[in-house]
Amino acid sequence: MSEPLLRTEGLTRHFRVGKLLSRKTLHAVDDVDLTIGSGEIVALVGESGSGKSTIARLLALVYRPTRGEIWFEGRPLSRLRGRRSRLAYSAAVPMVFQDPYSSINPAYRVSHGIVRGMKLHRDLSRTERGAELNRVLDAVGLVPVSETRRRFPYELSGGQRQRIGFAQALALRPKLIVADEPVSMLDVSIRVGVLNLMGELREHEGVSFLYITHDVASARYLADRIVVMYAGHLVEEGPTEDVLQRPKHPYTQLLVSAVRDPRAELGMADARDVGEPPKVVDPKPGCRFRQRCPLAIARCETETPVLRDLRDGRRVACHVAD
């Protein structure tokens, strides 16, 4: 099998919490194996606190892994030495943030972040930078370009600001864009526009995406493959359509059933679950979903399920599901 664009192996990130005497360890991400192929859009789905944003920040080198390794184009990131090679990776894997209102510096024109990125990562002359600025603004649909580049962030709407975020990433000639909930703070009427933009950038620029979201329906709309996280663990993955139409893991089933479909009747019966994902502090072995799980058996109390392969490229971490 050829090497994927990015692969993580046992990726783990813990945080120390609590005071000096009551030190505890918060397991934000535990043992995650994730692969993203070239030109692929992978959706990372889960509720808040499931560890999906921590994965984004691990990939963006904001955090160092507690354990495990990230391989990019076959090279392990732990061997990145020196500023130069770190910068090269940062340019290849930029990130787009959730909150368009806080992710652009309000003191500068919107072109600031785009131009800074080019100065840091690409050896271009002033005129080349200007041309490239126009190109990326045009590619994210912020036309007329000559008008946009003079604007300050507060002069743009949320959707337009989020497009600036993608333009910043695009100016680095990225291979993989990590998009952390890029549409969740936008108004419904403009979300689809940003989702479409990601699809188009993949098509025209060949960029891969890790699309992090809690919105399963938008994951279906955009992604080739879906990865479901619960409480720091990866619980199910596979081709989007397969997973969403026939979810195996009981958590995925709960998540899919909670998606609102105005066109369908509501099943009141399965809406009883009032649980919420646990904070994973100093966990004992066992499945982290077991308290909410309708299928839980004795084995779930003692043994942490690991991802096992099913047919058709699907994997699930559950003792019961088949």
Added chain:
Amino acid sequence: MSASSIGATDQLATPPVGPAPIVAEIGRGRWGDLWRAISRNRKALAGALLLLVFVVLAVFPGQIAPDDPAAQIFTPALAPSWHHHLLGTTASGQDILSQVVWGTRLSLVIALAAGALATALAVIVGVSAAYLGGIADGILSVITDVILVIPIFPLVIVIAAYRKNAGLFMLVIVLGALGWSYGARQLRSQTLSLRTRDFLESARVRGERKLYIILFEILPTMTSLIVASFLGAALYAVLTEAGLQFIGLGDPNSQSWGTMLYWAQNNEALFAGMPLWAIAPGVCIALLGAAFALLNYAFDEISSPALRVRKLDRRRVPKRLPAPARPEPMPVPADGPVLKVEGLRVAYATDAGPVIAVDDVDLEVARGEFLAIVGESGCGKSTLLYAIARLLGSPLPGEIIGGRVLFQGKDLVLLEERELRRVRWRDLSVVMQSAMNALNPVLTVADQMRDACRAHSNMSKKEIEERSREVLRLVSIDPVHLHSYPHQLSGGMRQRAMIAMALLFTPDLVIMDEPTSALDVVAQRSLMVQIKELQERLGFAVIFVTHDMSLVSHFSDRLLVMYAGQVAEMSRTRELFDRPRHPYSQGLLEAFPSIRGPKVRLLGIPGSPPDLAHPPAGCRFAPRCGHVQPRCTAAEVPLHSVNGSLVRCVLVENEA
């Protein structure tokens, strides 16, 4: 590649002005904006004008002063006269006016130099402490706090006495080195609040170095705060310098206001018929101090608009249009509406003049009905809710400028605050968007329920306790959580606790402002189911505001779609989902990807909502509408009644 090859583009629309920003506007550190803010602020203008006068005096004393300040006339102590010595002379016959003019230079130089030094230190210490964090922050903060509690004036006296006549340079160094701590603390806390901002994370992810981030990403967003800190330090330096000179610890041969005071005092000027000798420099010190203080205050206001009070100019409010043949609001079931809103209008005062956020809204809520109000951010849906509950003021500073809100036979718009308190919570209660902000973090759930009960009833302690347990059980929270603090509850439980509090007095109407938007999908659904069940069991009516139409699709009886401050469509919920009539409703429905069925490419709605300070003529949705016709923009489009629905669109005119 051209944009057209890429499909959906996002045309730049005019920026939304909208209601006044509620949070302190950090950043916007753009010189043009700053200049505009200053030129609009009366305090800033007065301060700048005063300062300008002193700067001119300091730069051109030779041209302005009538005499050489040191030249002595051997007829001592001349009284003021119009011909010569406008302010009289000193005991040794020097012209007071000339001395005052020449003295400006030293006061100003010391103020500016000490201010600049203090500000530079404040910026370096404050910003690096906050940005570096950890041990560096600990050490720098301790130093700042120590300097902050040192009484500077006595210290300066000691230093000045020890190194008498050490000169100006020493004075500037001491004033600067001790005057930075207050500014440093302010800048530190501002930087701390910036630290979590994504644009800094974005710069780090981009690979910027720490120094670059501090100098070019953080500092430019704090210009007004830095200027304010400079002005504060300068003000302090003026006063300290004058004080030192006055008690004779400066250089008695220097040319400054403080020195003048010193000599005036030594010659008992006030009693020797030369009062202006002391008064003139005193007034100058006060005026220069006032200039700095005014500017300082103005910059504080600019950096946090919450300090500024805007007044709504009712004369500039556009007149309500005569609605041609207003259709009757939708018929409501027999036992009469619990709430009736008629022609409600709400305006915000902005720098650009009044903005009508809610424009002529009519609605009725039947007893036990679930009415959902849906719209995008800035469409006026929250303003409408706050107006109905008469909660405008803070944080939404709007004002009701017309219309009636009839509840229990009373017009809430006309009620006094005292009368409102009898209605609110008992009969009409409100559930806010963020339970974490709406609940008091230092009080337990029980405390907060007790406070609410005491404020709105005279229940006994035991009754309150019992009722609190009862309402918690209603929302399926175990009553053991009664004595929990908000942060000990999960997000879903906090939101349910808020609903429990709203139900303390079995109200007739519960108003909910996006109560589920902070929750995850699974928790959202269980909360919605719970609200619906409670409503059916207890029979209260609900007005539910949300930006997400799919959330209420199975729960609301009727749906009101708002766009740009107006009702775009009001319909029975099922009807609206099956047959949306307004192009905006259609667009909203088509903006949701579906989890089932065939995958289709969605388009959303191009463009963004209009700037309400300058709403488009005619239909407000016209600029984004795919079915636009000439008559859409020709005149205001009224609501048409179609099959029991109300639709503001010319397309349904023939159906009506």
